[in-house]
Amino acid sequence: MVVEYRATEVYLGRIELHPHYQGRGIGAQLIHSLIDTAARRGQPLILDVLVINTRAHAFYQRHGFRELARHGENNRKIRMRFTHRQTTE
Numbered sequence: 001m002v003v004e005y006r007a008t009e010v011y012l013g014r015i016e017l018h019p020h021y022q023g024r025g026i027g028a029q030l031i032h033s034l035i036d037t038a039a040r041r042g043q044p045l046i047l048d049v050l051v052i053n054t055r056a057h058a059f060y061q062r063h064g065f066r067e068l069a070r071h072g073e074n075n076r077k078i079r080m081r082f083t084h085r086q087t088t089e
Helices: 026-041 054-062
Strands: 002-005 010-014 045-050 066-071 077-082
Parallel strands (some): 010 045
Antiparallel strands (some): 002 010, 045 077, 066 077
């Protein structure tokens, strides 16, 4: 996993699991930990996923990420963002 803690956001540069360990909830645990870290920092969590990686795209959508834009050569990357909602009490 490669994470950059930027001034205005937390950026997930890469997350990879060996195929033998995929589908066991490990990726979800890592993502939720990073979501919690971004929340504590009061920042959005941003990432890019390749358009052809439909499995990863669906994974991020299931975990609350939303598409911001497509970019790169031939729009081959999808920029996604997880933003924490502020609760009012």
